[in-house]
Amino acid sequence: MHKVFIxxxxxxxxxxxxxxxxxxKKEGYKDIVVVDxxxxxxxxxxxxxxxxxxxxxxxxxxxxxxxxxxxxxxLRHGAEIIVHFDADGQHNPKEIKDIIKPIIAGKADAALGxxxxxxxxxxxxxxxxxxxxxxxxxxxxxxxxLTDTHNGFRALSRDAAKRIEITQDRMAHAxxxxxxxxxxxxxxxxxxxxxxxTSYSIEKGQSAMNSIRIAARLIWSKxxx
Amino acid sequence: MISIFQMIVLVxxxxxxxxxxxxxxxxxxxxxxxxFWSALWISAGVLLFMPQITNPIARILNIGRGxxxxxxxxxxxxxYLVFRLYVKIDTINQxxxxxxxxxxxxxxNKDKRRK
Ligand SMILES: Nc1nc2c(ncn2[C@@H]2O[C@H](COP(=O)(O)OP(=O)(O)OP(=O)(O)O)[C@@H](O)[C@H]2O)c(=O)[nH]1
Ligand SMILES: [Mg+2]
Numbered sequence: 001m002h003k004v005f006i007x008x009x010x011x012x013x014x015x016x017x018x019x020x021x022x023x024x025k026k027e028g029y030k031d032i033v034v035v036d037x038x039x040x041x042x043x044x045x046x047x048x049x050x051x052x053x054x055x056x057x058x059x060x061x062x063x064x065x066x067x068x069x070x071x072x073x074x075l076r077h078g079a080e081i082i083v084h085f086d087a088d089g090q091h092n093p094k095e096i097k098d099i100i101k102p103i104i105a106g107k108a109d110a111a112l113g114x115x116x117x118x119x120x121x122x123x124x125x126x127x128x129x130x131x132x133x134x135x136x137x138x139x140x141x142x143x144x145x146l147t148d149t150h151n152g153f154r155a156l157s158r159d160a161a162k163r164i165e166i167t168q169d170r171m172a173h174a175x176x177x178x179x180x181x182x183x184x185x186x187x188x189x190x191x192x193x194x195x196x197x198t199s200y201s202i203e204k205g206q207s208a209m210n211s212i213r214i215a216a217r218l219i220w221s222k223x224x225x
Numbered sequence: 226m227i228s229i230f231q232m233i234v235l236v237x238x239x240x241x242x243x244x245x246x247x248x249x250x251x252x253x254x255x256x257x258x259x260x261f262w263s264a265l266w267i268s269a270g271v272l273l274f275m276p277q278i279t280n281p282i283a284r285i286l287n288i289g290r291g292x293x294x295x296x297x298x299x300x301x302x303x304x305y306l307v308f309r310l311y312v313k314i315d316t317i318n319q320x321x322x323x324x325x326x327x328x329x330x331x332x333x334n335k336d337k338r339r340k
Contacts, residue, residue: 035329054333054334055330055332055334056332056334057326057329058325059321059325061321061325061326065322069326072326072330073329167319169318169322220311225312225315
């Protein structure tokens with residue numbers, strides 16, 4: 001058996017975190033690392049009670065920063081495969097076995113979830129447009145054509161997790177990871193996954209406007225700075 | 226005769242200049258920074274009283290008045306300084322994240338070894 005760590009960045013997810021952790025445990029995953037990003041609510045406590053390892057950021061540093069914190073922790077504790085998983089209940093724990101399969105088989109070092117491959121997700125219309133624009137942006141920015149570029153569900157081999165250095169603390173990390181996969185020639189593959197949209201996740205999720213900020217941020221970091 | 230405008234700006238320049246000197250004395254800025262800021266404020270003072278000295282430069286650059294050259298240069302300088310500030314803030318943010326991360330990783334709620 002491979003040692004699989006599930007890394008969950010969480011911010012103000014007291015309503016969903018318990019059931020997400022329970023769902024993961026039910027699938028047999030034991031090493032569950034929740035990175036609580038200084039949530040003002042009871043996210044930490046709920047995660048602890050549900051039996052996760054909880055790492056606490058003493059100030060909010062963003063989703064990208066939290067993923068790296070959790071990933072670093074997992075690497076230090078002997079993880080062989082690291083899965084990035086959302087705290088808002090949008091990802092399906094049953095699909096983890098699918099997303100780690102190419103890595104276990106040694107076919108890839110990064111397995112990226114895609115909601116536009118085979119399986120059907122109920123993506124809202126405007127979200128869909130933003131995501132498609134994101135795909136085109138990624139093609140121009142990094143020269144990689146993927147079917148879904150801004151999906152937080154991914155699995156990395158120990159080696160890939162070590163090599164990918166997330167420096168984008170906030171939401172730009174998703175593009176940054178793809179950019180590094182390309183630059184560092186990490187073997188990748190896409191895996192069909194379902195992302196569930198509920199009124200809860202939509203309300204908490206990212207706005208279309210925010211994606212413009214993210215694009216500007218990426219261009220600044222890559223070409224201007 | 227100096228105008229009220231020149232008076233006010235002069236007082237301001239003297240004030241910021243003394244700040245620079247004090248900050249150097251407190252070792253909060255390096256000698257290079259001291260030289261840079263001193264040169265900046267002193268040249269601003271010179272321009273304030275002798276704007277005509279920039280006229281030859283203006284003629285070479287084909288810009289109408291000498292004082293316009295100073296304004297253009299000022300804007301360019303400001304842009305540059307804002308740029309530097311952005312880069313610095315970025316770096317500080319990344320350093321901050323490293324500290325926050327180190328604290329988080331070393332203090333998990335549940336020490337796995339005890340499990
Ligand atoms: N640690 C941390 N996690 C965050 C932060 N913002 C969001 N998250 C978490 O990141 C995950 C995804 O965040 P969302 O805002 O739903 O982003 P998304 O799923 O990419 O976008 P949507 O498709 O709009 O839902 C969730 O588990 C959030 O709790 C943050 O500032 N810090
Ligand atoms: Mg979401």
